[in-house]
Amino acid sequence: MVLKISSMVFKVKRHKHELVKPSNPTPNELKLLSNIDDQLGFRYHVPLIFLYRYNPSMLGKDPVQVIREALSKTLVFYYPFAGRLMECSNGKLMVNCNGEGVMFIEADADVTLDDFDNNFVPPFPCFDELLYNVPGSDGIIDSPLLLIQVTRLKCGGFIFSLRMNHTMSDGSGISQFLKALSELANEAKEPSILPMWCRELLCAREPPKVTCIHREYQQLPPDTKSNFIHHSFFFGPKEIAAIRALLPHHLSKSTSFKILTACLWRCRTKALQWKNSNEEIRLLCIVNARCRLNPPLPEGFYGNTVVFPAAVTTVGKLCGRPLGYAVELVKNAKNEATEEYVHSMIDLMETNGRPCFTRSGSFVVSNISKASLKDLDFGWGKALYGGVAKAGLGDIPGVSVYMHFTNSKGEQGRVVPICLPINAMERLEKELDNILKANNNGKMILRSNF
Known part of the structure; x- marks a missing residue:
């Protein structure tokens, strides 16, 4: 029942990190987070990882280029992700939708998926190399809200890694964003589910009433x-x-x-x-x-x-x-x-x-x-x-x-x-x-x- 952990070590060569911005102009505005979003327990980053095999039907296509271009298009719809968090004097968080962009890393690793010996479970070997912490990128305030690294493998497969500021989304929310990203990577014109902000629906009542024991x-x-x-x-x-x-x-x-x-x-x-x-x-x-x-x-x-x-x-x-x-x-x-x-x-x-x-x-x-x-x-x-x-x-x-x-x-x-x-x-x-x-x-x- 306990799953075997891979102890292999491999090298990852990274290109210089870059900021991917929305492909078209987006609103420049401030958006308040909800009271669920900005609690202290969510002020950290969540790392996710996805592993893909080589697909002969995609011969000649580069996953780095495909995902980078799709990301730029997706940020037109999910433009708050391209912004930066600000904190008000009372601790309330808001997003400055300034279009600065999402941190993106292109990389290559001298390993194949077969080298993992079917051990595709956490913790992943060399994960710090598969999702590199760019210095200065891991803050909560005034830092990129997403960091994405796409790492090509020797076998033609690739690893897609992502780090998300939890104040922006939970598991369902980031799944919706990633679904939109995959749809635009497959040449859709827009996401099948258009994003809605509506964070005001989860803000305090007037006056606030704590009626339950927490x-x-x-x-x-x-x-x-x-x-x-x-x-x-x-x-x-x-x-x-x-x-x-x-x-x-x-x-x-x-x-x-x-x-x-x-x-x-x-x-x-x-x-x-x-x-x-x-x-x-x-x-x-x-x-x-x-x-x-x-x-x-x-x-x-x-x-x-x-x-x-x-x-x-x-x-x-x-x-x-x-x-x-x-x-x-x-x-x-x-x-x-x-x-x-x-x-x-x-x-x-x-x-x-x-x-x-x-x-x-x-x-x-x-x-x-x-x-x-x-x-x-x-x-x-x-x-x-x-x-x-x-x-x-x-x-x-x-x-x-x-x-x-x-x-x-x-x-x-x-x-x-x-x-x-x-x-x-x-x-x-x-x-x-x-x-x-x-x-x-x-x-x-x-x-x-x-």
């Missing part, structure tokens, strides 16, 4: 620093069935997301070996609020629409009680994300200084397995892998993103990158193996204390 924003002392490693885990139908078998009948019908999340939270907590069993810990479920709002947001909206309802318990309760206890906590947390909860959170940002979500003792999970990032096609076919480049987001290690994945056996499921201290990662693998290990009769051997 324990996901309780401010606690930060966790101690440690040496972290990244591994990816695959969960297909067999793995989900093994976890489901641990639950009583009334919970065994729960969604695979809730079951997997409860299991990972419990196993991860055990692996971390908290010293105090009374320590309060949290699971933050990132919930897409688009479908919670009435009237709904317009189809082309590409801003952040996620909330973080928290399941809160103690180490002793989570690890000492049956897995069903954790499943109930996950279900209750997700059910909290009502329309009123969303507006209450937006008002909290207005009245409490846009706090960051609770990092200490938190495990944050996001499910983008339905975002179809692997379907991104610039003309060379679908990506072998498309999704986040690593576990954790920004400087927050306790974040895991679930992505759709097909393993080497052709089984479809989810790949989950996880970031933990080295010893804790080893213990996590053992915890999960104890759930999924089969005996000679083909039955699951399960830990008695689950």
Whole structure:
């Protein structure tokens, strides 16, 4: 279930970085971000990576040139991405749509996709070379909102890497932008879904009213620093069935997301070996609020629409009680994300200084397995892998993103990158193996204390 990590090393030759601007004039204006966009917890960059094989039908076409030209055209529609963030005196963010452009890097690597030995999962070898951090480009204020690198490979394939300022979009929003980019790369005249700004729909009410309890924003002392490693885990139908078998009948019908999340939270907590069993810990479920709002947001909206309802318990309760206890906590947390909860959170940002979500003792999970990032096609076919480049987001290690994945056996499921201290990662693998290990009769051997 734990997926093999590639340790290969290769060289990347980069051309001088450049700014790609909209191909036609765009409005020069200021646009306010929403109260969800500009919270402190989103002021970091999200790296994504997509791997593509050589396609004989694209002979003579250069992916760098195709994507660069499509990017310039796409920025005509998504022109705020070509701007720069500004911060008002009260901490509110706005986009200066000045058309400065997106940072773009052309590169070549002395490696083939076969050298990856089908290990197309995070963490990727030499990723810092595949998405080079141009000095001065990684700030939040007055820095490029996107950085893109296209790296040609010796086999004729290529790697498309992207870094996005999270204040501009969530997973659904950047998926919409990338779909538009791929459509224009395939010679469409305009995106099939035209972008809509409409960030004012997610600003505070007048007057603001915090009507819900938001324990996901309780401010606690930060966790101690440690040496972290990244591994990816695959969960297909067999793995989900093994976890489901641990639950009583009334919970065994729960969604695979809730079951997997409860299991990972419990196993991860055990692996971390908290010293105090009374320590309060949290699971933050990132919930897409688009479908919670009435009237709904317009189809082309590409801003952040996620909330973080928290399941809160103690180490002793989570690890000492049956897995069903954790499943109930996950279900209750997700059910909290009502329309009123969303507006209450937006008002909290207005009245409490846009706090960051609770990092200490938190495990944050996001499910983008339905975002179809692997379907991104610039003309060379679908990506072998498309999704986040690593576990954790920004400087927050306790974040895991679930992505759709097909393993080497052709089984479809989810790949989950996880970031933990080295010893804790080893213990996590053992915890999960104890759930999924089969005996000679083909039955699951399960830990008695689950």
